[in-house]
Amino acid sequence: MKWLQMNVNGLALNYNGFAIDGVFDTKTEEAIKNFQDRFLLNSNGIVSTSTWKVLNDNVRAVQNLLNLNGYRAGAPDGWFGPVTTSAVRTFQSDNGLYPSGIVDPRTRQRLFNPRPKDNYEYRPSSNDLTSLHPYVALLARRFLQLTQENNLDIRITTAFRSWDEEDRLFAQGRWAPGQIVTNARGGDSYHNWGLAFDAAPFENGKMSTDTQKFIQMGQLGQQVGLQWGGTFKSIVDYPHFQYTFGLNTWDLLNGVRPAW
Numbered sequence: 001m002k003w004l005q006m007n008v009n010g011l012a013l014n015y016n017g018f019a020i021d022g023v024f025d026t027k028t029e030e031a032i033k034n035f036q037d038r039f040l041l042n043s044n045g046i047v048s049t050s051t052w053k054v055l056n057d058n059v060r061a062v063q064n065l066l067n068l069n070g071y072r073a074g075a076p077d078g079w080f081g082p083v084t085t086s087a088v089r090t091f092q093s094d095n096g097l098y099p100s101g102i103v104d105p106r107t108r109q110r111l112f113n114p115r116p117k118d119n120y121e122y123r124p125s126s127n128d129l130t131s132l133h134p135y136v137a138l139l140a141r142r143f144l145q146l147t148q149e150n151n152l153d154i155r156i157t158t159a160f161r162s163w164d165e166e167d168r169l170f171a172q173g174r175w176a177p178g179q180i181v182t183n184a185r186g187g188d189s190y191h192n193w194g195l196a197f198d199a200a201p202f203e204n205g206k207m208s209t210d211t212q213k214f215i216q217m218g219q220l221g222q223q224v225g226l227q228w229g230g231t232f233k234s235i236v237d238y239p240h241f242q243y244t245f246g247l248n249t250w251d252l253l254n255g256v257r258p259a260w
């Protein structure tokens, strides 16, 4: 059990701060569900053989890369133990990253895709559709047109979100004041890759508070092929739309890009 928690923690999935004490509490279960969602496994929080395998394989991939780069992570045994943690710290220090010992998104990118041709890490935030992947922008335009035809005044509130801004949002409710609004660090949200946008219905120039309008908006978005945050299981997110090309954010950090 402690092994499991160390792996989840080392892979930067301990976003809700469970204690690494070998007790399978609800926070540990939530983190497992987050991991299962990411890899399209049945997200029931139960650590099945397949969940174990994917989790350990992910640790092994990190260990192999560290070793390959001269950071001694020990035998690639799939356990995120002290030797691996220490190797991650050294790697982070050498790369000007905060030496947390966990493979957070920026560390992941530096390790798996050290020289990205299209570095999203330093792009500025924008609420303009041109900041999105061209296919996602196309879907967003179709969606806006459809909402107009249905007499809804829909406005885009966020398109591309910078990694720094995402980190600030992640801090909120954790080590900064406010309520928790996201479980994603910078680089771990589809907004940070131009594959998501937020929208809201407006009435008389003000954002609507009418849930029905949001639901109507969400249905229209789904009609054009977008995934709507209103259908999410973990954090239900009415303003949110995304199109992922079947990639999770670790794929993107590792250097995989949409084929389109």
Ligand SMILES: [Zn+2]
Residues within 6 Å of the ligand: 191, 196, 197, 198, 237, 239, 240, 241
């Ligand atoms: Zn969003």
